Amino acid sequence: MTIALDRAITRHHDSLEELRSCLTGEVHLPDDEQYAALSTPWLLSVPMQPAAVVAVRTAEDVVATVRFARSHGYTVGVQATGHGAHSAYAGHLLVVTKGLDEVTVHPEGWARAGAGVKWRPVIEAAAPYGLAPLNGSTSDVGVVGYTTGGGVGPMARTYGLAADKVRAFEVVTGDGEFRRVTPTEHPDLFFALRGGKGATAIVTAVEFDLVHLPTFYGGAVYFDGADAERVVDRWRAWSASLPEQATTSFVLFQLPDMPGVPPALAGRMTLGVRFLWTGAADEGRELLDQLRAVAEVILDDADLKPYTAVDSVHADPVDPMPVVDPAMLLTEFTDVTAKRLLDVAGYGSGSPQLMVEIRQLGGAYARDAEHPDAFSHRAAGFSVLAVGIAEDPRVLPHWDRLYAALSEWDTGGVWPNFGPPHDAQTARRAYDEETLQRIAEVVRKYDPDGVLQIGEYARS
Numbered sequence: 090m091t092i093a094l095d096r097a098i099t100r101h102h103d104s105l106e107e108l109r110s111c112l113t114g115e116v117h118l119p120d121d122e123q124y125a126a127l128s129t130p131w132l133l134s135v136p137m138q139p140a141a142v143v144a145v146r147t148a149e150d151v152v153a154t155v156r157f158a159r160s161h162g163y164t165v166g167v168q169a170t171g172h173g174a175h176s177a178y179a180g181h182l183l184v185v186t187k188g189l190d191e192v193t194v195h196p197e198g199w200a201r202a203g204a205g206v207k208w209r210p211v212i213e214a215a216a217p218y219g220l221a222p223l224n225g226s227t228s229d230v231g232v233v234g235y236t237t238g239g240g241v242g243p244m245a246r247t248y249g250l251a252a253d254k255v256r257a258f259e260v261v262t263g264d265g266e267f268r269r270v271t272p273t274e275h276p277d278l279f280f281a282l283r284g285g286k287g288a289t290a291i292v293t294a295v296e297f298d299l300v301h302l303p304t305f306y307g308g309a310v311y312f313d314g315a316d317a318e319r320v321v322d323r324w325r326a327w328s329a330s331l332p333e334q335a336t337t338s339f340v341l342f343q344l345p346d347m348p349g350v351p352p353a354l355a356g357r358m359t360l361g362v363r364f365l366w367t368g369a370a371d372e373g374r375e376l377l378d379q380l381r382a383v384a385e386v387i388l389d390d391a392d393l394k395p396y397t398a399v400d401s402v403h404a405d406p407v408d409p410m411p412v413v414d415p416a417m418l419l420t421e422f423t424d425v426t427a428k429r430l431l432d433v434a435g436y437g438s439g440s441p442q443l444m445v446e447i448r449q450l451g452g453a454y455a456r457d458a459e460h461p462d463a464f465s466h467r468a469a470g471f472s473v474l475a476v477g478i479a480e481d482p483r484v485l486p487h488w489d490r491l492y493a494a495l496s497e498w499d500t501g502g503v504w505p506n507f508g509p510p511h512d513a514q515t516a517r518r519a520y521d522e523e524t525l526q527r528i529a530e531v532v533r534k535y536d537p538d539g540v541l542q543i544g545e546y547a548r549s
């Protein structure tokens with residue numbers, strides 16, 4: 090190692106000592122064992138080599154970190170769980186929010202969660218009051234990362250997006266100021282934080298409305314992959330006729346034979362129809378019976394359940410995964426769309442994906458929020474998501490083929506949660522032009538020195 094490099098590393102360590110002395114949380118450098126434990130994301134395929142991990146415990150710690158970064162020439166990123174990890178390299182401080190773990194549920198129907206909180210503790214704390222949050226397909230995802238990307242969950246057609254329910258954020262902006270953000274306090278930030286992810290601020294806590302839903306009728310009904318054509322054909326017509334109390338999707342699974350995977354689903358292609366019904370259980374059961382009658386059901390998990398069982402609808406994996414998960418949005422899902430999908434990703438197609446899912450949108454999802462937001466995809470009719478092992482060389486070329494096969498119905502957009510904006514190109518898919526310009530204005534105003542890493546896309 091050269092003397093110059095040695096000196097640079099010593100200076101870097103000295104300056105991080107200065108940060109350490111201002112925090113109640115901790116600073117971890119690459120040679121410290123907590124560094125990997127805290128920075129390794131759920132998405133194991135995303136490389137994370139930040140200059141340091143800042144494990145914050147308070148909002149003041151976030152203020153100190155952003156001010157320190159601003160004056161010492163670092164950029165700052167933020168991670169709660171790493172489900173939507175964004176690579177972090179040298180010269181970068183990664184704020185890990187796990188220590189911001191407060192959860193308060195108010196029985197009159199709203200909750201407050203710190204930025205390190207996942208959906209599961211909110212669901213558990215709300216359940217005794219018969220209340221439920223608008224979490225996503227798995228309660229293992231972080232409340233803030235999910236909500237700032239819009240947040241389209243298994244009740245989206247009944248109640249809309251998680252972002253639609255936000256009352257307030259508490260944030261630290263790139264200029265190092267702590268701010269409370271509501272429809273009337275910093276409304277430009279209130280706009281940008283509901284869809285714009287962490288481009289404009291690091292959220293320290295969020296307050297949001299809950300819905301009254303002690304129980305739901307739903308879960309997933311699984312068929313053999315060989316029956317996919319019949320079931321998908323019926324699902325198309327059936328889903329189109331459903332009222333807004335129903336949110337549904339279907340998934341082509343190719344799950345390995347491993348612990349946690351039900352034997353009926355392991356080692357072959359299966360098709361799961363997911364269904365969450367917020368109305369009377371008997372009506373929901375009757376509606377789902379129409380699908381059950383189409384082909385032999387190999388596993389039936391749908392029933393009347395407490396809301397705490399909501400993860401059973403999508404049955405997402407919980408353990409960290411080395412996967413890639415490309416996505417797109419469709420205007421509609423016709424008989425031709427279904428045929429093209431199944432030709433490339435259905436039974437006998439040789440698809441290498443672990444799963445390919447189609448979610449039906451519409452209903453409350455399609456209606457504008459009470460206050461304008463930075464979510465640009467209300468008009469999309471369906472979402473497509475594929476998940477495959479990152480190291481499998483067949484996975485991305487196969488996605489390219491699937492994307493090409495469905496391109497006739499491509500809206501040109503992707504949810505910020507399913508295609509996080511990293512640069513000008515990905516940002517153009519995540520946002521329409523007007524929204525992108527508004528986010529860029531907010532970024533310039535609150536982060537004039539470009540301290541927040543994810544704001545990069547709005548500056549390019």
Ligand SMILES: Cc1cc2nc3c(=O)[nH]c(=O)nc-3n(C[C@H](O)[C@H](O)[C@H](O)COP(=O)(O)OP(=O)(O)OC[C@H]3O[C@@H](n4cnc5c(N)ncnc54)[C@H](O)[C@@H]3O)c2cc1C
Pocket residue numbers: 130167168169170171172173174175186204224225226227229230231232233234235236237238239240241242243286287288290291292293405406504506507543
């Ligand atoms: C298995 C799985 C299931 C999913 N299901 C759904 C779903 O049903 N619906 C849906 O909409 N999305 C879904 N997602 C996508 C998920 O919502 C995004 O990946 C989201 O960003 C995850 O947030 P996180 O905090 O858990 O992840 P992290 O990787 O910790 O954060 C991801 C990003 O969120 C932002 N962020 C996180 N914390 C903060 C903060 N404190 N302040 C500002 N910005 C912050 C940052 O941009 C950060 O880079 C799913 C993802 C996975 C892996």
